Amino acid sequence: MKQEYFSLKKRVRSFGYAFNGIKILFRYEHNARIHSCVTILVIAAGIWFNISINEWIAIALACGIVLAAESFNSAIESLCDLVSPQQNPIIKKVKDLAAAAVLFTAIAALIVGCIIFIPYIIS
Numbered sequence: 661m662k663q664e665y666f667s668l669k670k671r672v673r674s675f676g677y678a679f680n681g682i683k684i685l686f687r688y689e690h691n692a693r694i695h696s697c698v699t700i701l702v703i704a705a706g707i708w709f710n711i712s713i714n715e716w717i718a719i720a721l722a723c724g725i726v727l728a729a730e731s732f733n734s735a736i737e738s739l740c741d742l743v744s745p746q747q748n749p750i751i752k753k754v755k756d757l758a759a760a761a762v763l764f765t766a767i768a769a770l771i772v773g774c775i776i777f778i779p780y781i782i783s
């Protein structure tokens with residue numbers, strides 16, 4: 661790998677690329693929009709029930725991981741579409757595995773949400 665001097669300007673530009681990725685994610689990926697709506701509802705519920713700091717940490721990690729997985733999934737899908745616009749069993753496997761990763765994180769986030777909010781709802 662080529663060695664480069666640290667450049668603050670370049671680091672700021674990299675942040676710009678990442679924010680552009682977020683913009684692309686929410687503009688074109690419908691699942692990401694659903695996940696962000698759920699995230700907003702969960703934040704509202706957290707404020708309503710006045711959940712603890714540790715519960716906020718768990719919620720932040722769960723929501724962040726789902727959105728990160730969704731972003732990776734979208735990147736993989738785009739790459740697959742570029743590499744093989746025609747039907748291909750390997751592309752199907754790759755896309756389905758990437759989708760499974762999102763599902764795993766969503767199920768884990770749902771479990772975290774249930775563990776945190778069900779006791780508040782019951783009481």
Ligand SMILES: Nc1ncnc2c1ncn2[C@@H]1O[C@H](COP(=O)(O)OP(=O)(O)OP(=O)(O)O)[C@@H](O)[C@H]1O
Pocket residue numbers: 690691737744745746747748749751752753755756759
């Ligand atoms: N080139 C391809 N070759 C083989 N199977 C494909 C191909 N493209 C998509 N598939 C199959 O069709 C499914 C749906 O593909 P698609 O790219 O529409 O994903 P999606 O998750 O339904 O879409 P989105 O996330 O954009 O709503 C994939 O999970 C995969 O099983």
